[in-house]
Amino acid sequence: MADISIKGLKKTYPGSTELATNNVSLDVAEGEFMVLLGPSGCGKTTLLRMVAGLDFPDEGSISIGGRDVTYLPPQDRNLSMVFQSYAVFPHRKVRTNIGFGLVMKKVPRDELEKKVAWAADLLQLTPYLDRYPAQLSGGQRQRVAVARAIVMDADVLLMDEPLSNLDALLRLDFRAELKKIVQQLGSTTLYVTHDQVEAMSLSDRVAVMKKGQIAQLGHPITVYEEPADRFVGGFIGSPPMNFLEGRVTQQGALEVAGQSTAAPEFLARSAARSGGLPVMVGIRAENIYLEDRGTPGTLDATVEVVEPLGHATLLTVDLGGQTIKVQVASTVRVSSGEKVGLRFDQAAIRFFDTETQLGLT
Ligand code: ATP
Known part of the structure; x- marks a missing residue:
């Protein structure tokens, strides 16, 4: 486990004059489940990608567990991630998909097998370990991506809309499952969504973003009951305020x-x-x-x-x-x-x- 400290992050993409993140500072405590919530284009994914090391800021710094990681590549940050675009490998069995990161880390075979079995059990994937992704439902495939991330024992877990490909019912089920798993793991989690119900239900704290900035940061109920401004009140809640x-x-x-x-x-x-x-x-x-x-x-x-x-x-x-x-x-x-x-x-x-x-x- 480790805390994340983000200070004054600014990022502009080449060819654009707009700041995708505009001076964002955010502290995520050890073991905390922090959700980044906001409408499309507000900078959530950009922020997460910078924490992941998939992108670098123009200004500002990121430290994980007190170590400055701002310009380190992803593999040197001790984090694991579930990105929407981080699809599972289609030509590898579920078992190999889940253990992939552990093979890369040269984890001994018996330990690897134990971990894969543990993650498969936690995500109810044990009956599917010898199937290929094409033989799974969308929800099962998404669970494989989560399993692959949690076996890594990383300090920090980053997730970008991991439930986005699920239908409403599966989403509801998997949301609760995910909450339970993350609670068991106790990892520091940064989770991106534009779904405010998901944000409310999962987060210890939620950072509501608007145009590259954090409009409000707080406990989900506080943000719901006492929105800092009209934008937050209009964004959180169904129907909106x-x-x-x-x-x-x-x-x-x-x-x-x-x-x-x-x-x-x-x-x-x-x-x-x-x-x-x-x-x-x-x-x-x-x-x-x-x-x-x-x-x-x-x-x-x-x-x-x-x-x-x-x-x-x-x-x-x-x-x-x-x-x-x-x-x-x-x-x-x-x-x-x-x-x-x-x-x-x-x-x-x-x-x-x-x-x-x-x-x-
Ligand atoms: P969504 O919920 O739609 O994924 P988001 O909140 O994650 O949105 P970002 O993807 O971080 O938003 O985008 C923030 C801003 O940066 C947007 O204005 C977007 O158009 C711009 N942007 C994102 N990626 C790039 C890129 N590769 N090149 C240029 N501009 C980009």
């Missing part, structure tokens, strides 16, 4: 969707000083409750679309001309066109600056 234009009056009332409630103290104070404050109100679908229209303290709204999801029902609701999502229990009976009252869980409301888009606290 609702955003509504609002205003805090000089007298301390929060006006949203043509209705008025008390604003939290810190905003009321700030609005009293500035003579009123425009704000962006953020609230998640599951923090809004349905009540009878006209109930005191509720906002008048109209249900536009009802989507039963099985475990819950998702409503698209018109609130004074702004559209939001509301999640209710699947037992709630409501139809499109119905007029309802909405109550926001006051403690779950987040406020954002309308100009900088940053969270207000």
Whole structure:
């Protein structure tokens, strides 16, 4: 096990003026599962490739276990990786695929066999050891790639979208399996995904990236409940956080969707000083409750679309001309066109600056 320390990494690809990573610093503790999450093109893979030694930064440094590895080739970094493009060898049996790195490392035969058997057992590949990759399902092939990485006993495990080729059901299964395996191994893991559910479920901490920078770093629940800015709130969560234009009056009332409630103290104070404050109100679908229209303290709204999801029902609701999502229990009976009252869980409301888009606290 080893920690990873990334400092001020800048990288521009030849022929481009844009920074693929722009001054990224990140510390991953020993044994920590860190997920890099963000939309396509935000620089996740570039960052991972630099940690792997498959690419080098223009500026900045990377150390693993206190050793500067910034310009070392991959084989000198004591890490193993599962990359989307790192396909298994088609002409070698599963057994040989899994043991490949150990052969390269000249590990004695009996130790090699033990390790391959252990990894195959862990990833439920034992019945397939003598098959060729073409005789496996996509999920089994992906498990072979993971097995090949974990037998290496590396200090650091790097994974780039290792579940991407799996269908939804397999993905769900394998996600839990992967979590269990990494917990057992205790390796320091850096894992890239653009799937926010995967990031939430796997990570000890998640680094949400945007345009080559880290927009927020934290425990997945903190990032979910207290997004640092509007981008993070809109990226994490399905459905994404609702955003509504609002205003805090000089007298301390929060006006949203043509209705008025008390604003939290810190905003009321700030609005009293500035003579009123425009704000962006953020609230998640599951923090809004349905009540009878006209109930005191509720906002008048109209249900536009009802989507039963099985475990819950998702409503698209018109609130004074702004559209939001509301999640209710699947037992709630409501139809499109119905007029309802909405109550926001006051403690779950987040406020954002309308100009900088940053969270207000
Ligand atoms: P995705 O989820 O789509 O894989 P990503 O977050 O991993 O995206 P990167 O692949 O790191 O993003 O790309 C970051 C930026 O660098 C993008 O603007 C991309 O177009 C650019 N880029 C990536 N690889 C190269 C390359 N080999 N040559 C030139 N530009 C590149």
